[in-house]
Amino acid sequence: MNRIAQSRRLVVKIGSALLVDEAGELRRPWLDALCEDIAACRARSQEAVVVTSGAIAIGRRHLGLADGELRLDEKQAAAATGQIRLAHAWQEALARHRLTVAQVLLTLDDSENRRRYLNARNTLETLLRLGAVPVINENDTVATQEIRFGDNDRLAARVAQMIAADALVLFSDIDGLYSADPRLEPAARFIPEVRELTQELEASAGDPGSGFGSGGMVTKLQAARIALAAGCRMAIAPGRDEHPLAAIEQGGRCTWFLPSQEPLTARKRWIAGAVQPQGTLTVDAGARRALAKGGSLLPAGVIAVEGEFQKGDAVLVRDPEGKAVARGLAAYSADEAKRIIGRKSGDFEALLGYRGRDELIHRDDLVLEP
Ligand code: GLU
Numbered sequence: 001m002n003r004i005a006q007s008r009r010l011v012v013k014i015g016s017a018l019l020v021d022e023a024g025e026l027r028r029p030w031l032d033a034l035c036e037d038i039a040a041c042r043a044r045s046q047e048a049v050v051v052t053s054g055a056i057a058i059g060r061r062h063l064g065l066a067d068g069e070l071r072l073d074e075k076q077a078a079a080a081t082g083q084i085r086l087a088h089a090w091q092e093a094l095a096r097h098r099l100t101v102a103q104v105l106l107t108l109d110d111s112e113n114r115r116r117y118l119n120a121r122n123t124l125e126t127l128l129r130l131g132a133v134p135v136i137n138e139n140d141t142v143a144t145q146e147i148r149f150g151d152n153d154r155l156a157a158r159v160a161q162m163i164a165a166d167a168l169v170l171f172s173d174i175d176g177l178y179s180a181d182p183r184l185e186p187a188a189r190f191i192p193e194v195r196e197l198t199q200e201l202e203a204s205a206g207d208p209g210s211g212f213g214s215g216g217m218v219t220k221l222q223a224a225r226i227a228l229a230a231g232c233r234m235a236i237a238p239g240r241d242e243h244p245l246a247a248i249e250q251g252g253r254c255t256w257f258l259p260s261q262e263p264l265t266a267r268k269r270w271i272a273g274a275v276q277p278q279g280t281l282t283v284d285a286g287a288r289r290a291l292a293k294g295g296s297l298l299p300a301g302v303i304a305v306e307g308e309f310q311k312g313d314a315v316l317v318r319d320p321e322g323k324a325v326a327r328g329l330a331a332y333s334a335d336e337a338k339r340i341i342g343r344k345s346g347d348f349e350a351l352l353g354y355r356g357r358d359e360l361i362h363r364d365d366l367v368l369e370p
Contacts, residue, residue, distance in 0.1 A: 003233055003256060004249035007167035009047040009128070012038065013156035015172035016053040018239040019086075024061035026054075026085070030242055031093050037245035038133065039097035047128045049163065051136045051156035052090065058082035072145060079140030090135045102132040105139035108147045111158045112276055112314070121162045128163070154275055157223035161230035161273040164266075168227050169248065170220055171239030176255035177217070180204055194257045197225055197370055199323070222275075224257040228370045229272035231259045264367060272367040274314035274327055279307025279334050281317050281360065288319045291326050296359040297366060299332075299348075302341040309334045317361070328366035331357050 004010065014034070021027055038048050056075050059082025065074055083105070091101040104124065110116045127134050136159055138149050149155040153170055160168040178188040181204075194201065205217035220236050227234040237244060237254035248254050264272060283291070287301025297317060309315055310333050317326040330337065337360060339351045345358040 002249060003167060003235070004041075004169075004245065005044070007046060007165075007233075009049070009163060009165040009167075010041060011049045011051060011156055011160040011163075011165045011168045012245065013051040013152055013168070013170045014053060014239065015152070015170075016057040017173050018171060018244075019052065019054040020057040024058055026058065026089050028089070028093075031089060032096070033242035034245060035090075035093040035097060035099075037243055037249075038094065039099060040246070042097070042099060042133070049124070049128070049134045049136065049159060049165065050090065051152050051159055052086060053137065053152045054086050055079040055082035055137055055140055058085050076141050076143075083137060083141070086137070087135060094133055100130075100132045102127045102134050104134050104136045106136060106155065106159070107139045107143040108149050108275060111155075111162065112274060114270065117162065117270060124159070124163050149275065151219040153219040153223040154226065157226035157230075157232075157234070158273050158275060160227055160232045160234075161269050164230070164269070165232050168223075168232055168234040169245065169254075170223060170234065170236050171244050172220075172236070173238070173240060174217065174220070174236060175238035175253060176236050177201070177220075178204070181217075190253075191255055192253075194224070194255060195260050197221065197228065197257075225370060226273040226275070228257055228259045229264065229367065230269045231264070233258050259370075267364075268367050271314060271328060271365060272370075276314070277307075277316040277327055278309035278313040279305065279315045279330070281305055281315055281330075281337070282320065282322075283317055283325070284320060288325055291317065291366070291368065294363060296363040297326075297328065297361040298345070298358065299337070299340040299343055299360045302337070302360060305334055305337045305341060307334055311336075315361070317366075324369050326361075326366055326368045328361035331360055331362060331365075 019027060041048050056078045059078035062081045063077055065078060087103045094101050110120045124134055138155055177191045180188040182188040202221055205221050224234050234257045235254045237248050281302050282304040283301050284303050309330055312329055314327060315330045316324055319325050336352055340348050349355045
């Protein structure tokens, strides 16, 4: 099976370093060549979505901002002026192929808040039905630290999950996944295919500080986790040369992450893709076994509660060794949870003043980590 040609709905993410040169100028010939590849997909009736970075890189020069790291407010200002130019460039380049572009700017809140998420999803579905190519970026101008993805890798994975895409390609200056950072270890092995995100793989990505490129390998693996849980295959692929999409379609080098588990229901896909869990529940070995068998999480099996979450917020579940085993929506706030952990449901009323549900996370609101 050809993983690009046979995808029905394809999300392509473009890193800033590909689209914008050192001087802050758009690399037009490269963009035109990529748009030819996208047009070829559309001509085969594939749906295509672009997630594009570059607003900050393009905009900073127009505001006369100096080289080097920008403060958040400067990034927001740079994005405001760069985004117009970025969207315009995509619109022009795709219009040559008679494709209509639709700009969609999202923040983390638009994916983590269920109501806003459904709204964004409906808009994207409508655009795709009408034949447009959504061109998406983070709404950097309004996204402050707390409500920011900060990297378009996870944003792209969240979008892929939102619209149930079957393929996601992250193009950047990294050509794929290695067993170690190839710049530091010449013996690092290239990994062409991944079917399971193991702890060793995540460790090989290093810490975010040492990550290569803007998003780095860490955010790409986080993106892979979201995509795989949604049943979407994902590639980390080199984007420097012209026609990068055609290149991987023709078997060019890249790393493919392939989902093994059955795709989850729509609600569970959303839970699995939660980018910002508000807290952590640590469970004992018995509870972990019950979760693995598809059970709910009962307060009796929880040994620690961390974070400031409200009822309905996404939380991470860890085993006693600290390994993330699941995520789900808490049926109690952190304060309430602290009062009832280790206890039987018969005690809840006396502890809380009301009789809530028996589960801390109901099985319908719970997803095991891939
Ligand atoms: N949203 C940012 C921009 O357009 C880029 C984020 C990233 O590099 O992943 O400039």
